[in-house]
Amino acid sequence: MTNGKIARVRTAALAAVAIAGALAAGPVAAAEWRAWNIHVDGYPNTVAMDKFAELVAEKTDGRVTVKNFHGGVLGSQPDAIEQVRVGALQVGNFNLGPIGPIAPAANVVSLPFVFRDIDHMHTALDGEAGDKISEGMAEKGLIALAWYDSGARSFYNTQKPIEKPEDVKGMKVRVMNNDLYSGMIAELGGNPSPMAFSEVYQSLKTGVVDGAENNWPSYESTGHFEVAGFYSNSQHLIIPECVCINADLWNSLSPEDQEAVKEAARESAELQRELWAEREKTSREKVIAAGVKYNDITDKAPFQEAMKPVYDKYLAENPDIKPLVELIQNTQ
Numbered sequence: 345m346t347n348g349k350i351a352r353v354r355t356a357a358l359a360a361v362a363i364a365g366a367l368a369a370g371p372v373a374a375a376e377w378r379a380w381n382i383h384v385d386g387y388p389n390t391v392a393m394d395k396f397a398e399l400v401a402e403k404t405d406g407r408v409t410v411k412n413f414h415g416g417v418l419g420s421q422p423d424a425i426e427q428v429r430v431g432a433l434q435v436g437n438f439n440l441g442p443i444g445p446i447a448p449a450a451n452v453v454s455l456p457f458v459f460r461d462i463d464h465m466h467t468a469l470d471g472e473a474g475d476k477i478s479e480g481m482a483e484k485g486l487i488a489l490a491w492y493d494s495g496a497r498s499f500y501n502t503q504k505p506i507e508k509p510e511d512v513k514g515m516k517v518r519v520m521n522n523d524l525y526s527g528m529i530a531e532l533g534g535n536p537s538p539m540a541f542s543e544v545y546q547s548l549k550t551g552v553v554d555g556a557e558n559n560w561p562s563y564e565s566t567g568h569f570e571v572a573g574f575y576s577n578s579q580h581l582i583i584p585e586c587v588c589i590n591a592d593l594w595n596s597l598s599p600e601d602q603e604a605v606k607e608a609a610r611e612s613a614e615l616q617r618e619l620w621a622e623r624e625k626t627s628r629e630k631v632i633a634a635g636v637k638y639n640d641i642t643d644k645a646p647f648q649e650a651m652k653p654v655y656d657k658y659l660a661e662n663p664d665i666k667p668l669v670e671l672i673q674n675t676q
């Protein structure tokens with residue numbers, strides 16, 4: 345290196361130190377967080393995540409901004425959960441289903457029929473059970489800032505109405521990545537097929553799978569109703585969702601910013617829940633108007649009884665979670 349070059353490098357280095365010093369002393373540069381969301385435009389979660397971004401900027405006076413990546417463009421949900429855990433992404437709107445395999449306490453919500461109805465799920469989540477689930481997630485690097493609704497999931501397929509467990513026999517059914525769901529389908533006599541959300545439409549269309557399960561809004565927004573026209577109201581899973589943030593990032597925030605970000609998430613959840621209630625109705629109306637054959641399952645008992653081995657296996661593998669399951673079951 346020539347002397348001139350050395351001098352220039354040194355000047356540049358000194359300038360960098362000076363800038364760093366100025367930043368440390370003066371206003372901190374705004375942080376931009378990247379946030380993952382799987383849903384399309386107009387979906388309640390998408391609108392609510394946009395609200396979250398707007399509120400974070402407002403409530404932190406611009407110290408933090410959130411850039412949302414909707415439609416799952418940053419990858420599948422299990423991948424995105426991992427990314428937020430390691431800090432490659434900062435925030436995500438996650439369904440607790442794919443979080444369960446990482447955090448056993450969070451997996452209680454994925455036990456089929458563990459919640460009697462949506463109100464039961466809300467009461468449990470807003471109480472001690474919710475705290476235990478949050479703690480279990482925090483231990484794995486995910487801080488749940490607020491809970492979003494995701495309704496109840498029911499079966500749909502390309503062939504016939506499902507009225508009793510035997511109707512699932514031999515059917516290939518797509519599930520989210522979680523052994524509890526694979527166990528659930530297997531106990532009903534079907535063949536579980538864990539698969540990314542984005543692949544389900546094509547798989548139903550081409551007969552790679554015969555059916556899947558989801559709530560009304562996702563059944564509608566994905567167009568699955570166009571290719572799997574029988575929807576049977578089993579309501580076997582009521583899985584909440586979170587707005588989750590990387591734990592180290594969370595711990596590095598000032599108490600003031602933690603409060604601001606938490607408030608933003610909670611207010612976005614209030615909006616999401618309102619929009620969700622509306623969307624459940626409109627999605628249901630839309631698919632039925634489009635010709636979907638819908639049936640209620642009046643007797644859920646045979647489905648519930650078939651789930652006993654799923655519970656037994658989970659509790660044998662996670663004996664310390666038993667009190668949490670009982671806490672939920674005993675929550676009125």
Ligand code: BDP
Nearest residue numbers: 382421439494520541559562
């Ligand atoms: C939707 C959830 C989404 C899941 C999807 C699925 O909101 O997070 O990825 O189901 O079935 O209801 O994969």
